[in-house]
Amino acid sequence: xxxxxxxxxxxxxxxxxxxxxxxxxxxxxxxxxxxxxxxxxxxxxxxxxxxxxxxxxxxxxxxxxxxxxxxxxxxxxxxxxxxxxxxxxxxxxxxxxxxxxxxxxxxxxxxxxxxxx
Numbered sequence: 001x002x003x004x005x006x007x008x009x010x011x012x013x014x015x016x017x018x019x020x021x022x023x024x025x026x027x028x029x030x031x032x033x034x035x036x037x038x039x040x041x042x043x044x045x046x047x048x049x050x051x052x053x054x055x056x057x058x059x060x061x062x063x064x065x066x067x068x069x070x071x072x073x074x075x076x077x078x079x080x081x082x083x084x085x086x087x088x089x090x091x092x093x094x095x096x097x098x099x100x101x102x103x104x105x106x107x108x109x110x111x112x113x114x115x116x117x
Contacts (some may be wrong), residue, residue: 001100004045006054007034009075010082013053013089020093025050038062045070051100060106064117068105076110 003017003024017024027033027041036044038058045052046069052059053073063072073096077088089096092114099107099116106117 001097002048002050004041004048004050004052004070006041006052006056006059008055009053010085012082013086016086016089042070060108063106071100071104072106073100074106074108076108078111 001022003014003022005011005013005024005026007027009026011026011028014024014026027036030036030044032040038056041052042059042062044050049069051071051073053075055075055077057074059072060074063074075085075089077085080088088111089109092109095114096107096109099114102116104116108115108117
């Protein structure tokens with residue numbers, strides 16, 4: 001799987017995803033990085049077949065209204081340490097991955113549950 005991490009997520013999440021055998025880039029590594037508008041991030045992900053991972057509800061809304069591609073993982077854990085974030089993602093990793101592989105356009109990840117759309 002190929003991932004694009006939005007600005008509010010730690011770049012270290014790219015390393016975590018790569019350790020899972022996937023490809024991952026952080027929006028910071030793109031031209032204009034953190035200053036890219038959501039529309040440009042969406043277009044880049046769509047053009048490059050990337051799954052967007054974001055805490056930004058605008059991507060949730062866009063995924064609900066537009067469908068895929070791209071697929072979106074919407075992280076709703078609020079403020080937490082990077083260690084806690086990775087623990088939550090690790091807990092639900094197989095469920096997240098399976099939902100996306102089965103065609104979900106959106107996976108919402110909270111502290112205690114996930115929901116696929």
